[in-house]
Amino acid sequence: MKSYQNIINERVHNYYWEDDINCATTVLKTLAEICEVDLNPQVIDSAIGMHGAGKFGAQCGLVEGSLMFIGIFGRKLEYKNEDIANYCYNFANGFQDSFGSIVCKDLRSQGFNSDDPPHICEEITKKAIEFTYNYVNRMKEN
DSSP states (O other): OOOHHHHHHHHHHHHTTTTTOOHOOOHHHHHHHHTOOOOHHHHHHHHHTHHHHHOOOOBHHHHHHHHHHHHHHHHHHHHOOOHHHHHHHHHHHHHEEEEEEEEHHHHHHTTTOOOOOOOHHHHHHHHHHHHHHHHHHHHHOO
């Protein structure tokens, strides 16, 4: 059986380079696979513009996809809405502490330019998914 780090590395690379999907969708699909959660196709559709608000540079899609997954996972664990919201708050706080920001334009300091190489956020995506995976595993313990 593959370790979750190997799955993360493979999925992120394939979702970016073969499927050309954004960071939020990559987070959702990868976490869903690792955590054995079924995603409704509408959830995937809702993440289409969540890569810094459609490249606006606002809240990072890595955070947005993770927050969406925390909501889905929290519901699977039968947590109350207030508890899920608290998990989201604590996640955002921890993400900011670990990565320096939750804002795309801060995390991607070079911004969005037409001459950027494709999938410039591949490495931070892998780290963010691992961070989120560890976070949701701690949710199961509470």
